[in-house]
Structure formats: structure tokens, C-alpha cells
Amino acid sequence: MQSIQVAIGVVVNEKGEILVALRDPAQEQGGLWEFPGGKVEPGEQTTQALARELAEEVGLEIEQAEPLLSLSHDYGERRVELAIFWIARFRGQARANEGNPIRWVSPQTLTGLAMPAANQPIVSAVLVRLAAEAAR
Ligand SMILES: Nc1nc2c([nH]c(=O)n2[C@@H]2O[C@H](COP(=O)(O)OP(=O)(O)OP(=O)(O)O)[C@@H](O)[C@H]2O)c(=O)[nH]1
Ligand SMILES: [Mg+2]
Numbered sequence: 670m671q672s673i674q675v676a677i678g679v680v681v682n683e684k685g686e687i688l689v690a691l692r693d694p695a696q697e698q699g700g701l702w703e704f705p706g707g708k709v710e711p712g713e714q715t716t717q718a719l720a721r722e723l724a725e726e727v728g729l730e731i732e733q734a735e736p737l738l739s740l741s742h743d744y745g746e747r748r749v750e751l752a753i754f755w756i757a758r759f760r761g762q763a764r765a766n767e768g769n770p771i772r773w774v775s776p777q778t779l780t781g782l783a784m785p786a787a788n789q790p791i792v793s794a795v796l797v798r799l800a801a802e803a804a805r
């Protein structure tokens with residue numbers, strides 16, 4: 670089965686809120702909330718794809734991206750390989766460049782959002798990371 674490489678950013682602001690975007694209802698997985706990101710294009714490094722997707726989708730310039738976790742998920746008709754990065758340093762104001770609503774959400778709200786099935790371990794890792802930072 671084909672495997673799709675995807676770069677994803679978990680963007681966290683100074684209040685400890687996380688940036689999410691609503692997937693277009695017409696897309697596959699439409700109507701679910703997701704972290705900004707997208708497919709790595711041929712010839713591109715994962716971090717280049719991450720920078721491009723964040724600029725395109727939410728208008729942010731990454732200052733620092735740290736690997737958070739990588740996972741693969743089988744959606745049946747396709748398999749995705751997700752490389753997820755923690756982004757606590759960035760430039761710009763998040764805006765919905767592609768017309769899909771975006772939101773900054775608390776960890777509590779994040780836990781309750783409807784997201785793609787692959788995202789459950791990502792949300793867990795985000796909660797652990799935020800708790801660790803709050804305890805410092
Ligand atoms: N961006 C993003 N994609 C995710 C998440 N979780 C998840 O399973 N995916 C999957 O990753 C794949 C690629 O993401 P994408 O649709 O954003 O790709 P893209 O921005 O390049 O879109 P395009 O192909 O319409 O240009 C999709 O199959 C999507 O379902 C997530 O939190 N964020
Ligand atoms: Mg995308």
C-alpha cells in the first residue's frame with residue numbers, strides 16, 4: 670500500500686494554547702479538527718514541508734521546531750506517516766489562510782475535539798508535554 674509522508678506542527682502560544690484548524694468538509698476526513706500540516710512533496714525535507722505548510726495554511730513563520738513524535742496510521746485505503754513537531758517559537762499572527770476556521774484551544778478543549786483517528790497519540794503527547802512544562 671502507498672504510504673503518504675506528512676509533516677504536522679503542534680503550535681503552542683504563550684498561554685499554553687494549541688492551534689487547530691477545521692478540515693474542509695469536502696476533503697477526506699472533512700469536518701474534523703486537525704493540526705496544521707500536509708504532505709511532504711518530492712525532493713522536500715520534512716522540515717521544509719513543515720515550514721511551507723504552516724506558512725500556507727496559517728501564515729506562521731517557524732523559529733524553532735522540535736520533533737515531538739512520529740507515527741504511522743493505517744486508514745485502510747491509505748497509510749500515513751506523520752512526523753509531528755512541537756513549535757513554541759514562531760513569528761506572525763495565526764490566520765485562516767485557506768478559508769478554514771482556526772482556533773487556539775486549551776488542553777481541555779483539545780481533548781474533546783473530533784480529530785482524525787491518527788491523532789489520539791498526538792493529543793496524549795501534547796498533554797504530557799504541556800503538563801511537564803507547567804511543572805517547571
Ligand atoms: N494536516 C494534518 N493532517 C493529518 C492530521 N491527522 C491525520 O491523520 N492527517 C492526515 O494526513 C494526510 C495529509 O494531510 P493534508 O490533507 O493536510 O495534506 P495537504 O495539506 O498537503 O493537503 P492537499 O493534499 O489538499 O494539498 C491526510 O490524509 C490527513 O488525513 C492532522 O492533525 N493534521
Ligand atoms: Mg493540510
